[in-house]
Amino acid sequence: MRLLLLNLLRKPFRTLLTVFGVGVALFLFCFLETVLNAFLAGVNMSDASRLVVQHKESIIFELPMSYRALIEQIEGVSSVASASWFGALSQEPGPDGAKREEFFAQFATEVERYLALYPEIQTPPEQLRDLLSDQMGCMLGAQIAQRLNKKVGDRIALRSTIWAQKNGSSIWEFNVRSIYTSDSPTFDQTMMIFHQKRFDEARQFGQGSVGLYLLGIVDPERSSEISAAIDARFANSPFETRTMTEKAFNLQFVSMIGNFQLLLRSVGSAVVLTMLLVSANTMMMSARERTREMGVLKAIGFSDGHVFLLLIGEALAIALLGAVAGVGLAWLMANVLHYNPKPDFFPVFFLPGSSILAAVGLAALTGLASGILPATAGLRLKATEALRSV
């Protein structure tokens, strides 16, 4: 063990550069994983016991409000809430005093029903009571409230890019009555919800319709059967439906930007392969320089296995030191300092534990793969030949 550590310090600058190279590669890998996780946040927060009903043709077409009662009658459905996409930009002054328009998700919904469907949302009871009693009220996620510097009791103005009010204005004002948090790290805390009734009464067009229905079902294993029953119920009507799991619904949006997962994973693979080549090159160079020493070790009683373990151990140590540096930095930035390069685009931005494990596993694999060639050469090396080498 001591010899292994001392060998790493034999050429400290070279070891440092290799560790740095592995560290940078693993940092990039973790960063890409974090971005991918952010893209899939909606998918990851999906619950198998929730379904989404949208217009059969496209999400841009609305469904009648009257469908809610009809959906509730379908066997296996436990609760239903409607939701309409508001699509607005904040109108708050930035630090420089100029108006800053920021995008985040807002839904008009039946608040009580919606919250029953999403137990992940946590808010103090008194704030919920105030929200339910104020038709002009809204609930903000803790992260967006912090970003917009809003607290309970403040007013917030939004400019909708879709909906104008009956008076012609597209600026809508709300009272911040509640701020929600969530224990689930994948749950989006940058949303806003407000009352469907107020929205429906105030909007210029589209009265009596909603964007989609969110439903809770009793048995997640019956989701296909219940989805088919809902769609059959509205077949051949002017507003045919397409029902799917919440996960499938959210995946639609991810697939709209192409196979992003494949792209990111390809870049990640290229990064890891480069790291492997750099590390393997260093290990081979380092082992070749010490051929004679390996012969000496064998001559004084060390077995072939000892030499193999020494060389593979050095490669593993370099890769794992790189992992500590690269993964550690990524974890620090994303999970401790909460760095988010695009908060309005990535409502959830953190490095998941599974990605940390994957990165450490990759580092270990890289260490093994880069060390296996020199270690096998060391294993097979004959002491007599090694002692003759210069």
Place this chain on the structure above:
Amino acid sequence: MSEPIIELRHVSKVYHKGSADIHPLDDLSLTIDRGDFVALMGPSGSGKTTLLNLLGGLDTPTAGEVLVCGQDLAGLSSRELARWRCDHVSYIFQAYNLLPVLTAYQNVELPLTLLPLSRRERREHVVQALEIVGLAERMYHRPDELSGGQEQRVAIARALACDPELLLADEPTGDLDAHSAQEIMALLIALNRDYGKTIIVVTHDPKVARAAHRELHLEKGVLARDVDLRHEPT
């Protein structure tokens, strides 16, 4: 009557180099007694180093039997050979071959790490070995902080640390100046005389050979001359 520590019976070694066969050792038979000090001489390519490697179990013969310390080396796996070397044989090289990242103490301790010894026991062995070679005061120096003669003395201490029966030295004074060479030879003589170590020294230097009890001359892989120097007039 002396007990043999080494017995070679019709030992041959053949290397294949391209289409040519090289015979560094050809049907060699000899016996070396425990406690002997043998000088192995001969021109380059006569098979001296090959013989040393066979005796240390670093190489295997193409034909014949090699018995060292009562063990037929042909019957041992590479793992068993490694362990056997650790217990019975030590090498002293011309180029010292100390590990440059380790101090003198750590270099001497290295073969001891293979034995089931406590840290304290290892320390006792290391200090004793370094005291025998007269370098106890320089135990925390690295090889690049020692002279050539001192490096070779550390290498001898490393060879002594496991208390082997047999010391195999391949031109141990070849890289040293005359004074240091004399010191090393004096040390080897003392190890043979005072500690009863069997020593086989490969050398080209007749002065080194004169320190031995017996001189073996190899030529083209066969034993050309076997001289008992104890009965030679000095």
